[in-house]
Amino acid sequence: MRSLLDRPDVRLQVSGHETFPCRYGWLKKSYDAVVRAAPGGIEQVLAVFNPNQAIADFGVGKNMVASMRHWAIACGVLDATIKGGRTESLGPSAIGNKIFGGGDPFLEMPASLWLLHWRLVAMPGRATTWYFAFNEFNDAIFTRETLSARLMARVEELRDSGRLSGSRIARATIDRDAECFVRTYVSRSSKKGISEDGLESPFAELGLVAPLGGGALQFRRGPKPSLPDEVFALALIEFWQQHFPTRGTLSVEAIAHEPSSPGRVFLLDEESLVERLERIADMTAGAIAWDEGAGLRQVSARVEVSTISALTFVDQLYPDYQEAA
Structure with missing residues (x-):
């Protein structure tokens, strides 16, 4: 495997969290602060996590400021471009906007x-x-x-x-x-x-x-009833696009057991995984279909996988988020 x-x-990193796990409120505070600073340009955005300013703004200690920044980037709430140890850009991600831009800020x-x-x-x-x-x-x-x-x-x-x-x-x-x-x-x-x-x-x-x-x-490992099919569909498409972009089919085994697969990340057992894959055509408007003919258990792409916008699957989960024109 x-x-x-x-x-x-693939960049590998340990540490950065300053020994603090991600805490309630940190992601929203980080997102809100970066959005507020964005009109002032990159220097203002980077200053959001400058300890001299952030300790007072966030009401936490210096190490926690660094941890907040780490978790906001690691969880995909903020997108960062870092070269040679220097941050060249920092801003809200598409997922960050959907969740904290009004869809589910708390x-x-x-x-x-x-x-x-x-x-x-x-x-x-x-x-x-x-x-x-x-x-x-x-x-x-x-x-x-x-x-x-x-x-x-x-x-x-x-x-x-x-x-x-x-x-x-x-x-x-x-x-x-x-x-x-x-x-x-x-x-x-x-x-x-x-x-x-x-x-x-x-x-x-x-x-x-x-x-x-x-x-x-x-x-x-098990069914995960609180995991929406929309999020599962997004994960499946992103997994497919990132790791098997030229394949027209994916087996249940790959979706369940390959590193970075929905089965691995969400700890889904194969029975629960198959139940979700049987519904995948409805979730993707027919772009992906379940196929268990000829003894195979797999999903097939009816369109080029690269053309599917995975983020659109979760749009209906956040009706209160309105993307800026």
């Missing part, structure tokens, strides 16, 4: 969290540990330590192959990433109830990772 970590065009709809989760973990990017955990780490039951050890072993393989020959990624950094990953998806509780971090991590609502006790955790 292919690994996106091997691709030289993340009250499960669809929004599923969309942000998809953006966060479908590609390595700024959250390599999050990508690895869902897409290339195959232990259904695990601990923070085993996740960290497996990723460190993978980093060493990439170093040996020359892919990360100049990297200085340390085990301690990966340990912090693994801890932050767990805090992103698992509500932290104590004798007094759910802790502050647990309450403030919106992705814990998705129920993708469950604590088993004694430090053990479990990925919860």
Whole structure:
């Protein structure tokens, strides 16, 4: 099975979150601040996350300011162009506009969290540990330590192959990433109830990772009834366009098990996946069709996959968002 970590065009990054999981309110605050600053040009936009200004504007500490920026970009709320360590552009993304531009600014709809989760973990990017955990780490039951050890072993393989020959990624950094990953998806509780971090991590609502006790955790694979078909359709098309653009068909096995696939990212079992694929023609106005003839289980493209606009599938989920003319 292919690994996106091997691709030289894919940027790998651990850290950046300053040990803070994404918290409620951070994505909206980041989006709103960038939109307000946009008329002043790129210098004004970049100043949004300058600690001298942001500490007062956001009411958080310096490290949290850096974490807010990290999560807004990692979750696809903001689009950034970074070259040589310098940010050349920063602005709201199409998904950011749909959600925080009026569609669901307070993340009250499960669809929004599923969309942000998809953006966060479908590609390595700024959250390599999050990508690895869902897409290339195959232990259904695990601990923070085993996740960290497996990723460190993978980093060493990439170093040996020359892919990360100049990297200085340390085990301690990966340990912090693994801890932050767990805090992103698992509500932290104590004798007094759910802790502050647990309450403030919106992705814990998705129920993708469950604590088993004694430090053990479990990925919860299953139907995901709160995942809208519209978000699933968007994910399927983006997966197809990014990784198999010349193929006219995709098998159930690829959609369920390939890295960056909807099955992997959303932890869908094959039965639930097939149920959604049986409805895919209705969701895509016939552009994609389910086919199980001749013993095959696959979806077929009735048009060029590259011509399909995946974002249009989620438009009806955000009727209150009006795109600027």
